[in-house]
Amino acid sequence: MCGIVGAIADRDVVPVLIEGLKRLEYRGYDSAGIAVINDHDVRRVRRTGRVAEMEAAALAEGLQAQLGIGHTRWATHGGVTEANAHPHVSHGVALVHNGIIENHDQQREKLIAMGYEFESQTDTEVIAHLIHSFLVHGADLLTAVQAAVRELHGAYALAVVSRKEPGKLIAARMGCPLLIGVGEGENFIASDVSAILQATRNVIFLEEGDTAEITRDSVTVFGADNHPVQREVHLSDVSLASLELGPYSHFMQKEIHEQPRAIADTIEGVIDAGAFSAELFGADAAQVLNGIEGVLILACGTSYYAGMTARYWIEGIAGLPCSVEIASEYRYRDVVANPKTLVVTLSQSGETLDTMEALKYAKSLGQERTLSVCNVPESAIPRASKLVYYTRAGAEIGVASTKAFTTQLVALFTLTATLAKLQGRLDETGEADYIDALRRLPGSVQHALNLEPQITAWSEHFAPKEHALFLGRGVHYPIALEGALKLKEISYIHAEAYPAGELKHGPLALVTDEMPVVVIAPNDSLLEKVKSNMQEVRARGGELFVFTDADSNFHPSEGVHVIRAERHVGVLSPIIHTIPVQLLAYHVALVRGTDVDKPRNLAKSVTVE
């Protein structure tokens, strides 16, 4: 959702801010702005729409400065207007904010009574006035920010500058990620490392309650008690190349094609070790994983479907009861908690608020054995978990999640095999077979990617439709759900997914010759059942688009289109069958001419409720 960038240097920082905001565009936003301190004054440019429009306005105004902050806003409090766009300014103090201030109404009333006038409907503007109200009583900028944040309830990442202190950039973090980029004779702030990679790879991740005073030559971090603290400088391993399109037309296309490499990187540790072991999940993982009585998976969206897939594996292979819950539902439900449950959160971004809150809720119920599967190092959810398994998909820029999903699946399969081993349900031969299956997986995924021309041809059938149905059974039912979600997200075609056996209990009423029906039909033990379900569709005039395996002996006929992956790969089959549904959604969206990487109304990281 929203994004922050800030810079202090002895060069013009306006290009740095604009480049940073462009790198943050993928997160989703509807307005953008920058504010700089120049000649002891604040100069600000804000625009609704794309960063490019704001950039043009900044260039037209000849904006140049050595200190500045920038923001991409995804509207929550107040509509998409220039007045609501950040930075917000109060008497020479300018700030940008990610997060939500819950007590903004009370603060606003108090500040109005003090004589402050508001220009926007945002919760953020109260913070600017609040900081100013401390400055007028003689505080310096750092102290004023520290005093102001004590008055706030809610979540914030803040970058603040003041015309009175033109050599300082102040940062504050609570509940939203914020990091400092450490350069040579210049320093930066960003909500996401991609915004500053052009300038430095050395980053300090701020912790909850931290504030920081940043000058050109120094970074001083203060803990929640306002005392100076040491925070480690990390070398970011996010590459600039992962943020570039290269030869691709869209990030989604690039990320779909990166999956063989992303999967290979994610399982590198297991393949190198040639064995599944608790240590893959952290040094003390054996303590956490031994003796568990079940697994609870918490996630949203695509990550939730990865969890649903894993449930088949965890129950079938590791023999442990597993429940999978939509995080935004779990957090508000009275649940029966077992402290011996392993709570697994799945989140590509590691920032999803609902998943984070569900994790906190699970912990508050005494479920302390927590594991996060995440793609973003040092993000909030892994930091709040005892164990972490980082997927190594690389930066995922397209809003529609692709490589993050398949790498979550291999991570979850690794967890399943590890748990099975700890439960005494995986012998040496079984372990060697699974390692071998994982080793061969990137090649099989590449084979599935090679089906693209056939899938592209299908996309013409789907593009004029307004509805589509996806069917799957067993462990492939979540893949049908994922296929429907991908199609909805980027092509705006209404798509539903059902377990194929459920068809005749209702959704069959929807089937006409206007309803394309996608079927995930691998050559597994449920294939004959799926074939019967397809007959039910065909008998009602429904047109079938079937993804199957080369060895399934399933042939095209009138109204039945078939695309075959290579021969059935066994237990990892859901990963293979994800590729065609991703490609289908992508190509249908291309034909329909939608904004593939930035679909309407959606954000990459959902950091609000």
Ligand code: M6R
């Ligand atoms: O970052 P997370 O994995 O926690 O995100 C969860 C969902 O918001 C995300 O998967 C969303 O559904 C994607 N847009 C799906 O493509």
